[in-house]
Amino acid sequence: MGDAIRHLVIAPILLPLAVGAFMLLLDERRRLTKIALSLATVLAVLVMAIALVVHVDTPSGDRWSSLIVYPLGNWPPPFGIVLVADRLSALMVLVTAVLGCATLLFAMARWHKAGPRFYTLFLLLLTGLNGAFLTGDLFNLFVFFEILLAASYGLVLHGSGTARVKAGLHYIPINLVASSLFLIGVSLIYGVTGTLNMADLGRLVPTLPDDTRVFFEAGAAVLGVAFLVKAGMWPLSFWLPTTYAASCAPIAAMFAIMTKVGIYVILRLFLLCFGDGAGASADFGAEWLYYGGMATIAFGGIGVLASQSMQRLGGYSVLVSSGTLLAAIGTTNSAVISGALFYLVTSTFTIGAYFLLVELIERGRQAGADVLAVTMEVFGDPEEDIEEEEEEVGVAIPAAIAVLGGAFLACTALLAGMPPLSGFIAKFAMLSALINEAGDIPPSHWALVILLILSGLATLIAMTRTGMRTLWGPDEIAIPRVRAIEAMPVAALLLICVSMTVLGGPAMRYMEATAQLLYWPQIYAQDVLGAATPVVPATGGQP
Known part of the structure; x- marks a missing residue:
C-alpha cells in the first residue's frame, strides 16, 4: 500500500482543522474568501471520503x-494512537462529507451571516466527526468528541434568539455531563486492561479474570450511557x-449525523x-440496547x-431513527445490522x-401558525360561519409551492418507509431478517416488527397532516422566495436516496459485507495490531 493511500486516512481530519484555524486570522468581512476556502475544503474531504470507500471496498487477497x-x-x-479506515468508518466519513457539502451550500445563501465564525465552527465540527469515525483509540475518541461538541455549542x-439560548442552556450542560461520564468510563477501562486501543480491548476481553471483568463491564456501561445520551x-x-x-x-440538518456518532x-x-x-462478556448490554431502542x-x-411544528416533527423523527438503529444492534443479528446500516444512510x-x-x-408563515391550524381543526374557523366565499376552481399552484410540495412528499415517503424508495428497502431488509431467523421467532422480535410498522404509519399520518396544513390546505399561502443555492442541496440529498433505491443491490452488498466483517473482530484486531510498520520511514531507531 502506497504512502499516499495511508496518508489519506488523516487528511479528512487535518485539512478542515488547518483551514478552520487559518480562518480565525481572517476578518469577518472577508466572507467571499471564507466561502471559497470552506467550500473547497468540504469538497476535498468529499473526494477523500469517496477514495477511502473505494479502497476499503477493494478485495485484498482472500x-x-x-x-x-x-x-x-x-x-x-497498541502503544501509540492509530487511525483506522475500514468499511464502516469510511462509510460514515462519506455520509458526513455529503451532508456537510449540502448543509454548507445551503448556509451560504444567508445563514453564514447570522453569527460570527460560522465557517470555522463548521469545519471544526467536520474535524471532530471525521476524527471520531476514523480513530482506533478511546482516548483519541474523547479528544475528537470534545472538538465536535465544542463546535456544536457555538x-x-x-x-x-431566545429559543436557541434556552435550547443551548439544556444542550451544553447535558453534553458536559456526558463528557464526564465518558472520562469515568475510559478511566475504569484503562485501569482494568491497561490499554485504550479498541482492537487491543477486543483481544483482551475474553482473557479477563472474573474479579476484574466486573470493573471492565462497569466502565463499558458508563461509557455506553455517555454515547446513549448522544444517540x-x-x-x-x-x-x-x-x-x-x-x-x-443548516445546523439542524448537520446535527442529523451527530446522533450517529453515538x-x-x-x-x-x-x-x-x-x-x-468475548467469553463471559458476550452480548453484555444487548438487551438494554434492544428494549431501550424499542x-x-x-x-x-x-x-x-x-x-404541532414541523421542526419538532423532524426532531422526533431523529429519535425514531436512533431507536431503530439501537434495537437493530441489540438483536445481535448481522443480517438485521446490514439493513440498519442501509437505513442509517438513507x-x-x-x-x-x-x-x-x-x-x-x-x-x-406567521408565528404560531401550526398551533392555530390545530385549533381550527378542532373548533373550526369562525370566519367560515360569517361569510361563505364562492369556491374557486382550477387555481394554479405556484412553481415554488409545487417544487417544495414534491420534495415534502419525497421526505414523507422516505421517512415512512413507503415503497419503492430506499427507506422501504432498509426497513424491508430489517423486517425480513427478523422474521426469517432460524428457529422460533421470539415475541420480542415480533414486538420490534410491529413497532417498526407502526412508527412508519405514525410518520405517514403526521407528515401528511402537516403537508395538508401548510402546503395544500390554506386558501392563501405566502409563496416563499427560494434561491437555487438553497434548492440544490435538498434536491441532491433526495436524489441520493433515490439513487440508493435504483442501486439498492450494490449498496446492500456493501452493507452486508460491512456487517459480516464487524462480526469478525479478530480480523480487525489482527490488521490493526499487526500494522506496526511506520507510515514514514523513521530516521532513527524505533521508539
Whole structure:
C-alpha cells in the first residue's frame, strides 16, 4: 500500500482543522474568501471520503476489503494512537462529507451571516466527526468528541434568539455531563486492561479474570450511557427535539449525523468487546440496547404524532431513527445490522433534507401558525360561519409551492418507509431478517416488527397532516422566495436516496459485507495490531 493511500486516512481530519484555524486570522468581512476556502475544503474531504470507500471496498487477497491503519508518530499499536479506515468508518466519513457539502451550500445563501465564525465552527465540527469515525483509540475518541461538541455549542447558538439560548442552556450542560461520564468510563477501562486501543480491548476481553471483568463491564456501561445520551435513547432523549427544533436549518440538518456518532461507537465497541468471542462478556448490554431502542421508537412515534411544528416533527423523527438503529444492534443479528446500516444512510440524508426543506416552507408563515391550524381543526374557523366565499376552481399552484410540495412528499415517503424508495428497502431488509431467523421467532422480535410498522404509519399520518396544513390546505399561502443555492442541496440529498433505491443491490452488498466483517473482530484486531510498520520511514531507531 502506497504512502499516499495511508496518508489519506488523516487528511479528512487535518485539512478542515488547518483551514478552520487559518480562518480565525481572517476578518469577518472577508466572507467571499471564507466561502471559497470552506467550500473547497468540504469538497476535498468529499473526494477523500469517496477514495477511502473505494479502497476499503477493494478485495485484498482472500479478504473482502483493504483496511488502512495509520499509526500517528510512527508508534506501533497498541502503544501509540492509530487511525483506522475500514468499511464502516469510511462509510460514515462519506455520509458526513455529503451532508456537510449540502448543509454548507445551503448556509451560504444567508445563514453564514447570522453569527460570527460560522465557517470555522463548521469545519471544526467536520474535524471532530471525521476524527471520531476514523480513530482506533478511546482516548483519541474523547479528544475528537470534545472538538465536535465544542463546535456544536457555538453552532446551536448561531443566529441567537431566545429559543436557541434556552435550547443551548439544556444542550451544553447535558453534553458536559456526558463528557464526564465518558472520562469515568475510559478511566475504569484503562485501569482494568491497561490499554485504550479498541482492537487491543477486543483481544483482551475474553482473557479477563472474573474479579476484574466486573470493573471492565462497569466502565463499558458508563461509557455506553455517555454515547446513549448522544444517540438520544429514551429516557435520555428529552433534550433532543427541542435543541434540533431551535437550531437554524443548516445546523439542524448537520446535527442529523451527530446522533450517529453515538450509534457508531456503540456498534463498534459492542461487536469488538462483547461479540460471540468475548467469553463471559458476550452480548453484555444487548438487551438494554434492544428494549431501550424499542422504547425510543415508541416515544419518537408518539412525539411525531403529537408534534404541532414541523421542526419538532423532524426532531422526533431523529429519535425514531436512533431507536431503530439501537434495537437493530441489540438483536445481535448481522443480517438485521446490514439493513440498519442501509437505513442509517438513507434516514440521515432524508432528515437532513427535511430540516433544510422546513426552513424554505416556513418562510412567510406567521408565528404560531401550526398551533392555530390545530385549533381550527378542532373548533373550526369562525370566519367560515360569517361569510361563505364562492369556491374557486382550477387555481394554479405556484412553481415554488409545487417544487417544495414534491420534495415534502419525497421526505414523507422516505421517512415512512413507503415503497419503492430506499427507506422501504432498509426497513424491508430489517423486517425480513427478523422474521426469517432460524428457529422460533421470539415475541420480542415480533414486538420490534410491529413497532417498526407502526412508527412508519405514525410518520405517514403526521407528515401528511402537516403537508395538508401548510402546503395544500390554506386558501392563501405566502409563496416563499427560494434561491437555487438553497434548492440544490435538498434536491441532491433526495436524489441520493433515490439513487440508493435504483442501486439498492450494490449498496446492500456493501452493507452486508460491512456487517459480516464487524462480526469478525479478530480480523480487525489482527490488521490493526499487526500494522506496526511506520507510515514514514523513521530516521532513527524505533521508539
